[in-house]
Every structure is written in structure tokens, then in C-alpha cells.
Amino acid sequence: MSVLVALISLLIIACSNPNTAESKTENSNRASxxxxQVWQIKNGKETIYGHIYQPKKTHGKMKVAILSHGFGESEEQMKPYAQNLARRGYFAYAYDFPGGSLSGRSKGRDMTQMSILLKKRTF
Known part of the structure; x- marks a missing residue:
């Protein structure tokens, strides 16, 4: 039974992530x-690390999207969403919460200081 589950899992993984030359070309054309660019915001001892994504050609005002990750994750999980929004004309900023994960690049807090009960802070 466990062999059958393993085979089905492998089949699902293989089918859900096609790796063809055509899809790579399409993705690189879309990304271009x-x-x-990296954008860091400093506030006292904290540094918030993130990436700005925007269309290469911009005209006038733009809509803005700020993407926040879940606990234990980083801005990397928001990258595909931010890129998609940028392709649709948004200025998107995906960032790491200071102390939000072990892999995050923001500085000034660690995971033990991160809580949903933290008081509202202004930057």
C-alpha cells in the first residue's frame, strides 16, 4: 500500500510541474x-528587507501592492505573486517581517519576538 501511495505522489509531482523548453521561454519572456530591485527600509535598529517589482515601462500613477508573508516564511514565497502583479501594471513590494522566519533577511528581531500580539508600530 505504501508503495502505491509513493508512486501516486511521484506521478502527481511530475505532472504538476512541467519542465518543457516552451514553458521556460514563456516564463523568461514574461519576466523580462x-x-x-532590493529595497531596504531602516527604522532604528530594524532593517526591513524586500524586493520591489514593477513593469519596465511605467506611465504616471501606478497601483501599489504590499505583500506580506505568513509566519515562518519569507518574502521569497511572495515573489510569484509580486511578479504577476507587476506584469499587470502594479508597483509591488514583497518584504520579510523582522523576526518572521529563520530564513528572512530583515534584521532587528528574532522569531521569539514576533507575535500577533505585538502593539501597532509606525515606521
Whole structure:
């Protein structure tokens, strides 16, 4: 029974992530329409690390999207969403919560200081 479950799992993984040359070309063409850069915000001893994603060609005002990850994750999980929004004309910022995960790049807090009960802070 466990062998059958393992085989089905492998089949699902293989089918859900097609790795063809055509899909790679399409993804690289789509990605080339946007730009990405690191943007760090400093506040006292804290540094919030993130990436800005925006269309290469911008005209006038833009809609803004700020993407926040879940506990134990980082801005990397928000990257596909931010890129998609940028392709649709948004200025998107995906960032790491200070202390939000072990893999996060923001500085100033650790995971033991991160809580949903933290008081509202202004930056």
C-alpha cells in the first residue's frame, strides 16, 4: 500500500510541474517585462528587507501592492505573486517581517519576538 501511495505522489509531482523548453521561454519572456530591485527600509535598529517589482515601462500613477508573508516564511514565497502583479501594471513590494522566519533577511528581531500580539508600530 505504501508503495502505491509513493508512486501516486511521484506521478502527481511530475505532472504538476512541467519542465518543457516552451514553458521556460514563456516564463523568461514574461519576466523580462518587469524589473526587480532590493529595497531596504531602516527604522532604528530594524532593517526591513524586500524586493520591489514593477513593469519596465511605467506611465504616471501606478497601483501599489504590499505583500506580506505568513509566519515562518519569507518574502521569497511572495515573489510569484509580486511578479504577476507587476506584469499587470502594479508597483509591488514583497518584504520579510523582522523576526518572521529563520530564513528572512530583515534584521532587528528574532522569531521569539514576533507575535500577533505585538502593539501597532509606525515606521
Amino acid at each position: 517585462k518587469i524589473t526587480s
